[in-house]
Amino acid sequence: MxxxxxxxxxxxxxxxxxxxxxxxxxxxxxxxxxxxxxxNTAGVWYNDDADPDDPAGKYAFQRLRDIWFTPGIDPKFxxxxxxxxxxxxxxxxxxxxxxxxxxxIAVESAAPEFAKLQSANKEKxxxxxxxxxxxxxxxxxxxxxxxxxxxxxxxSIVQLTKTTWCDxxxxxxxxxxxxxxxxxxxALLQAVTKRVRDCRGVIVTLGLAEVxxxxxxxxxxxxxxxxxxxxxxxxxxPLVSKPQPSRYEFHLSSFADNWANLEAIYGLLSQYGHPxxxxxxxxxxxxxxxxxxxxxxxxxxxxAKSLLRAVAQEWASAxxxxxxxxxxxxxxxxxxxxxWETDLRHVKGAGAQHVMELFLQNYLE
Numbered sequence: 001m002x003x004x005x006x007x008x009x010x011x012x013x014x015x016x017x018x019x020x021x022x023x024x025x026x027x028x029x030x031x032x033x034x035x036x037x038x039x040n041t042a043g044v045w046y047n048d049d050a051d052p053d054d055p056a057g058k059y060a061f062q063r064l065r066d067i068w069f070t071p072g073i074d075p076k077f078x079x080x081x082x083x084x085x086x087x088x089x090x091x092x093x094x095x096x097x098x099x100x101x102x103x104x105i106a107v108e109s110a111a112p113e114f115a116k117l118q119s120a121n122k123e124k125x126x127x128x129x130x131x132x133x134x135x136x137x138x139x140x141x142x143x144x145x146x147x148x149x150x151x152x153x154x155x156s157i158v159q160l161t162k163t164t165w166c167d168x169x170x171x172x173x174x175x176x177x178x179x180x181x182x183x184x185x186x187a188l189l190q191a192v193t194k195r196v197r198d199c200r201g202v203i204v205t206l207g208l209a210e211v212x213x214x215x216x217x218x219x220x221x222x223x224x225x226x227x228x229x230x231x232x233x234x235x236x237x238p239l240v241s242k243p244q245p246s247r248y249e250f251h252l253s254s255f256a257d258n259w260a261n262l263e264a265i266y267g268l269l270s271q272y273g274h275p276x277x278x279x280x281x282x283x284x285x286x287x288x289x290x291x292x293x294x295x296x297x298x299x300x301x302x303x304a305k306s307l308l309r310a311v312a313q314e315w316a317s318a319x320x321x322x323x324x325x326x327x328x329x330x331x332x333x334x335x336x337x338x339x340w341e342t343d344l345r346h347v348k349g350a351g352a353q354h355v356m357e358l359f360l361q362n363y364l365e
Contacts, residue, residue, distance in 0.1 A: 025313070025314055040072070042072025043072075045060040071333075073325070073362045075323055076321075077278050077363075082106075084199040085097075085200075085201040086109045086201070086203070087203040088130075088193075088196075088202070088203070089132050089133075089138060090205045091131050092284040092286060094110075095355070096205070097109060097110040097127070098110075113188055113192065114126055114188075114192070117129055117174055119173050128171055129185070131207075134209070134210075142193065142196070143264075144193075145194045146194065146272040147268065152186065156169070156214050156221070157183075164177060165177070166182070167182055167186055168226070170189065171222060196269070197273055199274055200277060202278070202279045203282070204282070205327075206282070208304060209258065210250070210252060210288065210291060210304060212249070214248055215247060215249055221248075226243070228248060254307075266319060278321045279319075279323070281312045281316060281325070282328070283308050285332055338351065
């Protein structure tokens with residue numbers, strides 16, 4: 001069992017990995033800006049003389065009539081088919097893993113060791129256990145696995161019943177089990193995460209901006225704490241002592257919070273990762289299931305995705321080896337009936353396939 005699972009937490013200060021926000025992520029002289037305008041074939045929304053129904057039209061008001069939106073993408077770099085890849089983040093990261101694996105590309109995050117993990121829902125893969133929904137949980141997983149001075153906070157593990165425990169830094173898709181097996185799963189996850197060190201291609205998928213902090217352990221967790229969920233829906237709770245939702249506090253994370261986390265992630269990957277690491281950041285199009293704010297869920301989702309989209313662009317602009325891939329825009333601007341299941345939350349297989357094909361076309365040599 002990993003020693004990291006048996007020790008108490010230690011403080012982590014990402015300031016040394018952080019770059020201050022610049023006034024403008026990109027500044028160009030007039031000549032360069034005009035050259036951008038001339039060269040960008042997807043840079044104009046509308047033209048009075050253009051036929052809106054021209055299927056070969058280059059203007060946005062024409063392309064947005066297609067069933068599947070295909071944005072103009074100008075990748076900063078290309079990755080090789082013999083590169084190793086690591087995907088971390090929300091459930092959309094699992095889709096990218098599948099697309100890469102089907103093309104016989106090594107994906108270290110989809111480790112064969114995870115095959116033994118059985119999802120509570122037998123129709124779903126146990127890999128969902130690895131989902132990381134916010135920048136805090138992505139940063140936590142990387143630093144616990146890569147930074148020798150960072151120690152996993154054992155006291156954040158939550159006891160559910162006399163015999164079952166939960167790791168709140170994972171996605172609760174597996175059957176709950178005893179403390180020993182819970183910590184064995186934690187050790188496995190950290191062992192696999194260490195393999196990011198050998199990966200030239202790292203894909204980071206951002207999902208949520210609403211986050212929860214464990215006040216007792218002083219650490220942000222991956223998703224809604226079960227103490228909160230079971231308090232709201234007591235019929236779903238196991239036979240357990242009374243939930244303690246007051247152990248947690250809810251945060252609407254800021255641009256600065258997420259920027260600092262991404263910069264700390266960049267610092268970790270630069271220090272401990274592949275010497276020629278290239279990072280592709282994207283935003284999951286999957287909306288929030290619910291909000292703990294006072295906002296309408298649609299408004300809350302738009303706020304969160306807008307914040308994450310903006311900070312992803314800022315991060316990509318700050319580093320030559322970080323690029324933004326517009327999976328969010330591809331799905332949001334495709335035909336709604338074609339792209340979404342009836343819940344308007346899950347992307348249909350054909351939509352996900354379109355996104356993955358565009359990723360492979362643009363980023364693989």
